[in-house]
Amino acid sequence: MSRGLRLIPIILLISVVVGFAWRIVRPPDPAVPSQLISRPLPQFALPAALPAKPGLKSADLATGEPRLLNVFASWCVPCADEAEVLGELRQRGVKIDAIAIRDTPMAISAFLARHGDPYDRIGADARSSVQISLGSSGVPETFVIDGRGVMRHQYLGPLTQANIPGVLQQLDEAR
């Protein structure tokens, strides 16, 4: 075997070891981003989660004005933390719609009474089917939707105070 051939395994080994080392230093991020970013939302129509508020259909998210779409659940602990941030965004004039995942009207109204209600509409997704079609893998998640109903950005996990300027800017850009 020629020298070049005999060096191939060493080169292979080095690249594999570098790959492994990188993985150890940066452990796998279990978050899975949606494949729909920069694409139109799928068509859906969810019933109202609360008697007092309208449900949510995809057309509501393409009204010419950028909005946030928040995927949440009353049983989700990080969602309660996030409520404050959503409330602040709401005060700054951001329009927020929501999808409640596997939830009941009683539990949702109790959650909103306790943590504040930033939502214009709430659709009830009892079987997570719309959540899955959005490419959302957990709660809470927040999508920035532009006026034409195209998904622009996705936030996995709760929004924090630190996210507020970024979200506002992205909504501006989506205009």
Add this chain to the structure above:
Amino acid sequence: MIAEAGLAALWLAAGLAGYQLLLMIMALRSEVAVTRTMRAVAVVQGALTLVAFTMLLVVFARSDMSVALVFANSNSAKPFIYKVAGAWGNHEGSMLLWVTILAVAGAFLGLFSRRTTERTLVAGLGSQSVLALGFYAFLLLASNPFDRLAPAPANGQGLNPLLQDPGLAFHPPTLYLGYVGLSVAFSLAVGALLTGEVDSRLARAMRPWVLGAWILLTLGITAGSYWAYYELGWGGYWFWDPVENASLMPWLAATALLHSLNVLAARGALKAWTMMLAVIAFSMSMVGTFLVRSGILTSVHAFAIDPGRGAFLLALLAIYVGAAFVLFAVRGATLKEGAPFELVSRETGLVINNLLLSVILGIVFLGTLYPLLVEAVSGEKLSVGAPYFNAVAGPLALVLAVLVGVGPLLSWRRERRPVLKHLRVPALVGATALTITVILWPSIGILPRLGLGVGAFLAGAGILPLVGRNPLRAPLATWGMVVAHIGIAVALAGMAANGAFTRERLAVANPGQTLSVGPWLVQLQDVTPTAGKNWTAVEAELRASRGAGPVFLKPQTRYFTDPPTETNEAAIRTFWNGQLYTVVGKADPGGGWQLRLWWKPFVTLIWLGGAMIALGGALALLGRLLRQRRRGGASKDWRRERYA
């Protein structure tokens, strides 16, 4: 005290491994006679690791919760057998098992190896100690299995219920024996590259180790596949999961090595290639262990550990494999190739076998690491699954299976006889099988269809090495080869039949309702709660019939409390022509129960074939060892023996 005794034994063993390293360096620099000392130290080192591992078994058997590892992985309510199995059902314990097997293999090498020259043996034993030394350091510095907890807690945290299964209690040790058995081939190859004595004697010294390791890997993979099939409740026998691939890759390399060793033993050819394979086979074992133990790839088998340990294991892997590759790059060129051979010869057949196996190995390696590669380069996440592996490795495996039928008929050096004539009958059988599938089942996939045809061909061709001679006088090794090759045909037929004819049904059923799957009518009769020692369950009663008398199956979903987990216990009934596989799932909110039903014709052939392959290996190993004994000590035995 028991835990401390184990720890002390481990430290002593590490010291002896260091001493062996010194002895090896002395012996290679000057002509000091250290062989006897090397052999003795290797044996003592192996015994010490056995003591350490036994101590770990004892603390687990007694549920000594003052040992941190027992606390984290055991529970006094567990059945006794799983208490003991808990010793290796965790990170530290399994690494101790790993190093124990490594050192005991070294001890056996020291006790029994008479075939290689003394210098190569010394270098090989030294290499084996260096391997062990790294893993001792890992255990003692980063991953001590004997750490104490003060104060001792009242009860432990339990063992993952999926692992509370007799199959799985013995599955990891079998695979480990196979993985680590290959370490001897690695060490002997490194030793021979150091001394420059790569010849047929070395191949014969290596062969029993590779054969033994290969048998255990075959058994481990077959058993693991069956375990996944009945325990995970999804009716699949192979998922191309990274950890499964981690066991398949050493097997592929060992299979190639096994065949190239025969060329080296019989003809003195393929020296550099065989040494490379010996290095790669154990490297793949280490990569496999690293993948499993570091949890860096997403897998159903993921065992997450802290980055420090992962980095330690990675450093060991890089040093050992890197050193061996560098040694190979430096010394490989000095190896003189042995006797030449012509285009149509058994050597050529085995070279093609090796090339195909290596390409399949490369495909599996690439597919397993590709997600990591892509994410490192572009940040994009993806996973590689059955569609890639089946489409790319499947056709190659079929080509290989055809050649398996041809290769053993060729003679060494050059083939003068009209071999194709012998193959007429098997070829006819294969073509007939293919035609039948086309007529009866026009819509099945191309791979399963070809699988059935090739399986039929190989079943016929595999037996030819015994035809035309007195089968009772054929060497045991030839019998082994025939059984293993027919085993491939059997497993292939099982896979093809499963792929082509499986029928499945997923439905929600109320008690009293009847579902059909394949030829079966399955009635859900009742769903009742039940309980075991450390679990509760819901159990469905199914009545299945296909014309003749009914059979009853009772699948369960079990709920374990420590730690809280849920498992599906499939109920499987085996018939001569297939298996009826039933799983009960959750209660549906709308009433009724989720049932998953499969009819899998001839699926059992897959594991029967796997067992035959292992049995063939065992026959060959037995044949070689008996022949060695009959010749009265192997030290004189380096005349060229005619293979098969």
